[in-house]
Amino acid sequence: MSKFSKLGLRRAAGACAVAAAAAVGLAGMGAGTAAAAPLANGYKSASGVDGETLQTWRKAESQYSVKRVAYNGGLGRTALLSGLYQAKASEGVSGSLAVSILAGCQIDVAGISLDGGAGISLGDFSNPVPGISLDGGISIPLAPGQAAIYSVTDKDIPEGGTSAIQLSDYEINFPNCGGYATARTVVKTIAAQGYEIEDDGETVTGEGSLIKSTLYGQPFFVS
Known part of the structure; x- marks a missing residue:
């Protein structure tokens, strides 16, 4: 039985700051659109040294910006996100599937990478299985020039x-962003034979390879 550090995949919700210096500013880039916009599908496969495999899919993602009615002087941006994520x-082999939002205020998150990984290609996602369905929302209190993952x-x-x-019209709210906001989904999977999280919440117990995979969604703008 082996023990692996569970860095970067904590169950507790919250933000992990991403260096804004690694991003590209949005100066001169176009505004987002209020119309619904489909986002590209994605697929990634990761393998262990003993032949274990862990596949991740992202399909049917879409987002659209919605007008805010709060009288806050133009501050705040909101988008509704839908999508289906499968592992x-x-x-x-067993493990965990986690969905996060990488977001920035007046920051282009397209060039931000949380960790290394292989390329992304399209895959077959024609037979999804039932899972968690969410239609709530999240508030991302970013100031201009900041980026974070939630x-x-x-x-x-x-x-x-x-x-x-599955996310269904999941609200992403930027309450303090006075400029353009941008976001993308991050789907992280971790797995091993005999996968188990110890009581400290930071150590994974398993056998053979510990497989970790990150699948990034297509970035989108929120106007």
Whole structure:
């Protein structure tokens, strides 16, 4: 039995700051649109040294900006996000699927990478399975020039099985952003044979390889 550090995949909700210096400013870039906009599908597969596999899908993502009625002098931006996120583990492997939002105020998050990883290609996602469905929202209190990642939710991946999270008109609110806001989803999966989180919440116990994978969504602007 092996123990692995569970850095970067804590269950507790909250923000983890991302260096704004790594981002590109939005000066000269166009405004977002109020019309619904589909976002690109995505697929990623990660493998362990003993042949274990962990697949991640992102499908049917869309977002659209909504007008705010608060009298706050033009501050604040809001978007409604929908999408379906799925992970599948190979036989004997279990783990966790987590969805987060990487967002910035007057920051282009397209160039921000939370960790290394292989390329992304399209995959078959024609038969999703039931999972968590969310239609709530999240408030992201970013000031101009700031970027951060906020946890939405996570779900266990059963041994050798599939797990899914669905967002339905999930509200992303930027209460303090006076300029343009930008965001993208981040789908993180972690798995191993005999996957188990110890009581400290920071250590994963398992056998063989610890597989970690990050799938980024298409960035979008919120006007």
